[in-house]
Amino acid sequence: MAFLSDTLARVKPSPTVAVTQLANELKAQGKDVIGLGAGEPDFDTPDNIKEAAIAAIHAGKTKYTAPDGIIELKQAICAKFKRENGLDYEPAQISVSTGGKQVLYNAFMATLNPGDEVIIPAPYWVSYPDMVKLGQGEPVIVEGKPELGYKITPEMLEAAITPKTKWFLFNSPSNPTGAGYSRAELKALTDVLMRHPHVWVMTDDMYEHLAYDGFEFCTPAQVEPALYDRTLTCNGVSKAYAMTGWRIGYAGGPKELIAAMRKIQSQSTTNPCSISQWAAVEALTGPQEFLGEWVEVFKRRRNLVVGKLSAIDGITCPTPEGAFYVYPSIKGMLGKTSAAGTLIENDEAFAKALLEEAGVAVVFGAAFGLSPNFRISYATSDAALEEACNRIAAFCEGLV
Numbered sequence: 001m002a003f004l005s006d007t008l009a010r011v012k013p014s015p016t017v018a019v020t021q022l023a024n025e026l027k028a029q030g031k032d033v034i035g036l037g038a039g040e041p042d043f044d045t046p047d048n049i050k051e052a053a054i055a056a057i058h059a060g061k062t063k064y065t066a067p068d069g070i071i072e073l074k075q076a077i078c079a080k081f082k083r084e085n086g087l088d089y090e091p092a093q094i095s096v097s098t099g100g101k102q103v104l105y106n107a108f109m110a111t112l113n114p115g116d117e118v119i120i121p122a123p124y125w126v127s128y129p130d131m132v133k134l135g136q137g138e139p140v141i142v143e144g145k146p147e148l149g150y151k152i153t154p155e156m157l158e159a160a161i162t163p164k165t166k167w168f169l170f171n172s173p174s175n176p177t178g179a180g181y182s183r184a185e186l187k188a189l190t191d192v193l194m195r196h197p198h199v200w201v202m203t204d205d206m207y208e209h210l211a212y213d214g215f216e217f218c219t220p221a222q223v224e225p226a227l228y229d230r231t232l233t234c235n236g237v238s239k240a241y242a243m244t245g246w247r248i249g250y251a252g253g254p255k256e257l258i259a260a261m262r263k264i265q266s267q268s269t270t271n272p273c274s275i276s277q278w279a280a281v282e283a284l285t286g287p288q289e290f291l292g293e294w295v296e297v298f299k300r301r302r303n304l305v306v307g308k309l310s311a312i313d314g315i316t317c318p319t320p321e322g323a324f325y326v327y328p329s330i331k332g333m334l335g336k337t338s339a340a341g342t343l344i345e346n347d348e349a350f351a352k353a354l355l356e357e358a359g360v361a362v363v364f365g366a367a368f369g370l371s372p373n374f375r376i377s378y379a380t381s382d383a384a385l386e387e388a389c390n391r392i393a394a395f396c397e398g399l400v
């Protein structure tokens with residue numbers, strides 16, 4: 001009898017975590033490495049949020065909570081959905097979990113049966129297909145068009161839908177491309193879903209607040225209210241409030257689905273950290289002004305990176321609408337050889353040679369299901385970005 005489960009064999013470890021770990025190991029060995037792999041803001045969690053957590057500890061809010069969140073946080077989330085997205089949810093429609101990741105995971109575990117299909121536009125956040133596989137489902141990958149900033153069209157969505165489709169997983173602004181769907185582009189997709197009443201929408205709005213140049217963020221149930229009853233609107237405090245380590249994510253959706261997710265959570269992690277939940281109440285109800293300042297910083301960095309990478313012969317780099325990633329194509333570099341003799345046969349070879357020869361850690365495109373590309377997270381200092389781009393340019397110039 002095999003000790004490890006068959007399901008595990010279908011799943012791979014997170015490549016973004018692996019790249020970050022490798023870069024840290026090289027740094028620990030004294031190598032000069034600039035890590036552009038990690039998907040987290042370099043800002044510190046704002047002080048008012050930290051203070052709320054400390055106050056919660058002193059007030060003894062250190063015990064188990066209701067499995068899917070304290071009522072105060074659920075109320076704050078309902079107010080956020082109303083204020084920012086025009087969506088009406090009541091607390092019984094809210095699920096709070098240990099990070100946005102667990103929200104998505106619970107939803108898949110609660111709904112997937114063997115063979116159920118989940119449509120995932122590529123390039124995708126690395127965890128989506130593996131979570132679907134852990135739930136015995138089948139990821140159906142739809143590759144975005146490079147000329148559309150890697151977005152998909154309504155025709156592509158329509159063609160991917162089958163009687164077995166359970167979910168359409170939507171993520172805008174996207175990790176890894178930063179691409180954001182305009183209201184009209186999203187409406188065109190929701191129009192398709194209106195013709196297929198058996199398909200549910202899981203929308204991952206994690207990068208909602210990180211949008212540039214006046215891009216208007218919108219979410220499916222807002223653009224098409226008729227989809228409200230079959231939409232799970234997922235979000236979290238990790239990215240917008242620089243709270244990745246606090247592990248709080250949340251979702252709003254139909255009560256039956258939320259209750260099913262609660263059941264999974266009550267038998268796995270019991271509840272998200274009580275202290276982090278109080279910190280998240282402060283994040284959602286406290287001052288929001290700092291967000292505008294952070295967005296300006298990210299925008300400046302995006303422009304710096306897009307400008308520098310676009311100037312490199314053989315690299316094409318679309319200007320994304322949001323998040324803190326760019327996803328340049330290295331098509332023009334395939335088949336060349338690096339100064340140290342590595343054949344650039346694919347994006348994985350490119351990223352490996354870039355790390356070993358130039359000391360820049362990026363994540364290769366195949367990890368996100370669309371090649372030949374690499375992802376840069378520009379959530380790091382201007383100086384580090386400037387130096388990293390110079391190194392990438394020198395590395396690329398050295399390819400023959």
Ligand SMILES: Cc1ncc(COP(=O)(O)O)c(C=O)c1O
Pocket residue numbers: 039098099100101102125171174175204206236237238244247248249
């Ligand atoms: C698109 C997307 N969704 C969800 C998550 C998970 O966020 P959390 O850290 O809250 O689990 C991430 C984190 O990288 C992400 O990029």
